[in-house]
Amino acid sequence: MxxxxxxxxxxxxxxxxxxxxxxxxxxxxxDVTVVNLMSAPGAGKTTLLERALEDIAEEGLRVGVLEGDVQGSFDADRLSVLHIPVVQLNTDNGFGGECHLDANMVRSALPAVPLDKIDVLIVENVGNLVCPAEFRIGEDSRIMVCSVTEGEDKPLKYPLMFRACELVIINKVDLLQHLDFDVDRLEANIKQVNHDATVMRVSAKTGEGVDEVRAWLKALPARVAAEAAHDHDHADHDHPDHEHAPA
Amino acid sequence: MHEFDLSNAIVQTVNKHAAGRRVTHITLRVGRLRQVVKDTLLFYLAIVGKDTPCEGATLEIVDVPAVLRCNTCENEWEIEIPAFICGTCGPGAVEVATGEEFMVESIEVEDEEDAACTAPR
Structure with missing residues (x-):
């Protein structure tokens, strides 16, 4: 041999x-813009969606949600009152499921998603700050939600996740008055690992800051299209081999 | 815990390139920014590689340091903590030079003697 x-x-x-x-x-x-929404378990992704997507169709944005969960349809059930397309994707195989969504899992769920009837698809990933950051699913943009009950040092402990996201939403700011939490330090730590991230302070419970999230979502398709057009020109003129590499 | 799925990804990549030959050694380049725990990766690779051409292969992990580059002052420096900021120019033009790698660099496979002799050198 x-x-x-x-x-x-x-x-x-x-x-x-x-x-x-x-x-x-x-x-x-x-022509669907896709958002990969990530966070630790319990940071408030679903509550944020309940608030941020309420009647958003009346403002001209057709949104669908792909709900990734280890098990159950609790989140999808909660979102069903919004009267938007919600598709449940479970990662459980019967003995404990995957801790994240990968491209193939999302692909398997796509036939159930009415892509021709929506402008934006939000993929709510499994709550986890490590694995979802590794696996691209075909998204245009990544959002993460971190909450003020999690500790100011999280960006330094999970830099891979914080660096992967374009928008970081600091949720549960209504609780700040009860907590010994330095939200400015959290924001400084976010900026230390990801200077370009947009940071918003939100309370999905009271609605504080949610309008800003809605405005960001509504502006996203046009911004993604403009960036794609720019990249395309750039690729044609300067870098014929340029690939749209994940950030 | 992402090491389990990363192990799967490694085994898939290696087996594709092994093309049915038994793999004896795998060299992997892993950037420090990937937050990979080596011992965990080794543990899972043994499990995931079982009953595949990877079974029993030794694994060598080459650490790639986290090096940043500032596009303003063109300095490069290695970081030990996640601070993506240039000491001179601030955070604006900082990019990662190395440290995000998660790459199968090479594998060693067993060839049939005959095949090896006739293979182009």
Whole structure:
């Protein structure tokens, strides 16, 4: 038997990224902008969606939600009162499920998502600050929710997640008066790991700051389209081999 | 805990390139910013690689330091804590030079003797 060294030099996540690219093509074909919404468990993703998506169709934005959960349809049930398309995606195989969504799981759920009837698809990932940051699902933008009950140092402990996101929503600010929590320090820590992130202070419970989130969502499709057009021009003129690499 | 899925991704990539040959050694480049716990990765790789061409392969993890570059002053420096800020110019033009790698660099496979002799050198 003879041993041969084989040069590979391949990102081990290429297989996932390829499927994410296929998802992306499907989204682009239907002109749907996709948001990957991530947080630790209990940060308030679903409550935020309940608030932020209320009657948003009346303001001209058709939103659908893909709900990723380890088990159950509690979150999807809560969102059903919004009268928007909500699709449940469980990661459980019967013995405890995946801790994140990957491109293939999202792909398997796509046939149930009415892409031709929505402008924005929000994919609510499984609550977790580590794994979801690793796996692209074909999204245009990533949002994370962190809450003021979690500790100011979280950006320094989970830099991969905080660096991956374009918008960081600090939730539960209505609780600040009861807590010994330095929200300015949290924001400084976010900026230390991700200077370009937009940071919003929100209470999904009282509604404080939620309008800002709605405005951000409503502006997203046009901004993504403008960036894609710019990248496309850029690619044609300067970098013929340019790939839209994940951030 | 993401190490389980990362192990799956490694095994998939390696087996694709092994093309049915038994894999004896895997060299992986892992950037410090990936937050990968080496021992956990080794533990899961043994499980995930079982009954595949990867079974029994030794794993070598090459650490890639987290190096930032400032596009304003063109300085490069290694970081030990997550502070993505240039000491001279501030945070505006800082980018990651190295440290985000998660790459199968090479594998060692067993070839049949005959095949090895006729293979192009």
């Amino acid at each position: 003879h041993r041969t060294k084989v040069r590979v030099v391949e990102d081990a996540l290429d297989a996932n990224n390829t499927i994410a690219g296929a998802n992306r093509s499907d989204f682009d074909r239907s």
